[in-house]
Amino acid sequence: MPLVGVIMGSKSDWEYMKEAVDILKSFGVSYEVKVVSAHRTPEFMVEYAKTARSRGIEVIIAGAGGAAHLPGMTASLTTLPVIGVPIPSKNLNGLDSLLSIVQMPYGVPVATVAIGGAKNAALLAIRILSIKYKDLEEKLNKFMEDMRNDVLSTSLQA
Numbered sequence: 001m002p003l004v005g006v007i008m009g010s011k012s013d014w015e016y017m018k019e020a021v022d023i024l025k026s027f028g029v030s031y032e033v034k035v036v037s038a039h040r041t042p043e044f045m046v047e048y049a050k051t052a053r054s055r056g057i058e059v060i061i062a063g064a065g066g067a068a069h070l071p072g073m074t075a076s077l078t079t080l081p082v083i084g085v086p087i088p089s090k091n092l093n094g095l096d097s098l099l100s101i102v103q104m105p106y107g108v109p110v111a112t113v114a115i116g117g118a119k120n121a122a123l124l125a126i127r128i129l130s131i132k133y134k135d136l137e138e139k140l141n142k143f144m145e146d147m148r149n150d151v152l153s154t155s156l157q158a
């Protein structure tokens with residue numbers, strides 16, 4: 001049963017959202033991936049969000065671009081944590097996506113990452129899951145240690 005639901009407004013978002021899936025895979029976290037659109041498939045979005053918790057999903061990562069209503073609308077239909085990924089858009093470089101996702105009204109939180117920040121969305125989902133799954137805490141410690149060593153071992157030619 002998947003723990004993370006990765007959803008996106010269009011298959012055109014996949015080039016960005018794939019990065020979240022790659023991180024989940026590298027941590028051995030189970031996931032499902034679906035195209036769900038608040039605009040184009042509103043009934044499916046309602047069904048997806050309302051059944052997610054009972055199907056065993058614990059965190060939802062939702063990516064959308066432009067008038068990015070999917071993350072907020074999903075958060076309005078479930079009590080699960082929703083992490084929003086603003087997808088870089090063609091005309092406004094994702095600033096529209098960012099503002100659509102981040103400015104949620106009180107009562108319906110969406111944890112918004114940077115424009116195109118799908119990798120951090122996955123890492124945040126894993127941090128949330130690590131409260132319950134101790135093996136993930138260990139893997140996160142290792143990930144951070146590797147990152148630290150990588151930076152500290154960098155030598156630049158002056």
Ligand SMILES: Nc1c(C(=O)O)ncn1[C@@H]1O[C@H](COP(=O)(O)O)[C@@H](O)[C@H]1O
Binds near residue numbers: 008009010069070071
């Ligand atoms: N923002 C949304 C929603 C939504 O929020 O429900 N559904 C599709 N879209 C976005 O429209 C953009 C263009 O989609 P197409 O490439 O399919 O035309 C995508 O970035 C998608 O996330």
